[in-house]
Amino acid sequence: ELKVEQNPLFLSMQEGKNYTIYCNYSTTSDRLYWxxxxxxxxxxxxxxxxxxxxxxxxxxxxxxxxxxxxxxTLHITAAVHDLSATYFCAVDLTGNQFYFGTGTxxxxxx
Amino acid sequence: xxxxxxxxxxxxxxxxxxxxxxCSQNMNHEYMSWxxxxxxxxxxxxxxxxxxxxxxxxxxxxxYKVSRKEKRNFPLILESPSxxxxxxxxxxxxxxxxxxxxxxxxxxxxxxx
Numbered sequence: 001e002l003k004v005e006q007n008p009l010f011l012s013m014q015e016g017k018n019y020t021i022y023c024n025y026s027t028t029s030d031r032l033y034w035x036x037x038x039x040x041x042x043x044x045x046x047x048x049x050x051x052x053x054x055x056x057x058x059x060x061x062x063x064x065x066x067x068x069x070x071x072x073t074l075h076i077t078a079a080v081h082d083l084s085a086t087y088f089c090a091v092d093l094t095g096n097q098f099y100f101g102t103g104t105x106x107x108x109x110x
Numbered sequence: 111x112x113x114x115x116x117x118x119x120x121x122x123x124x125x126x127x128x129x130x131x132x133c134s135q136n137m138n139h140e141y142m143s144w145x146x147x148x149x150x151x152x153x154x155x156x157x158x159x160x161x162x163x164x165x166x167x168x169x170x171x172x173x174y175k176v177s178r179k180e181k182r183n184f185p186l187i188l189e190s191p192s193x194x195x196x197x198x199x200x201x202x203x204x205x206x207x208x209x210x211x212x213x214x215x216x217x218x219x220x221x222x223x
Contacts, residue, residue, distance in 0.1 A: 099169070
């Protein structure tokens, strides 16, 4: 069974600061996804990472994948309140089986 | 509008009373999947389907059934719900192809008394 761990589980950060969310997984995979969930809402796709060394950026968020270390990071630059949400990473094991991390609840404080 | 729809959005039921949660997508996606979300556990995959009449178990299939008779629909059936199936359920779909992301429905919040 594939295990996916996210750190931290809860993150409170001030506006304008930088921080990184980590996603570790236990079995080899080169397909990793990041999603955002606002309170009471569904999941929205942020990034798809498909190879070792892949890096994707959108606004203040940047995601990367190191398949050898089985690690993905989601870096937040100069946080703003609108980024407050829960962020999930998900690993694709076979193309059909998806394993999600426990989520990181991010609160950006003015 | 491209979307995944689920019904009902909220459901309160009693132990043992069979229920079905419907899921429909209008994007002609081959792949569909059901997840449950519980606090501290993230999302866990219940069942998935790669195409019509092709379904397989995910990580937590016990107590659930699915069927895929049409490409657009993928209902989740709880034949005899129990309180430990109280959860938030999401249906998702994606096109066939390596690395395609999933599109999630709005969720169904189920309470089993």
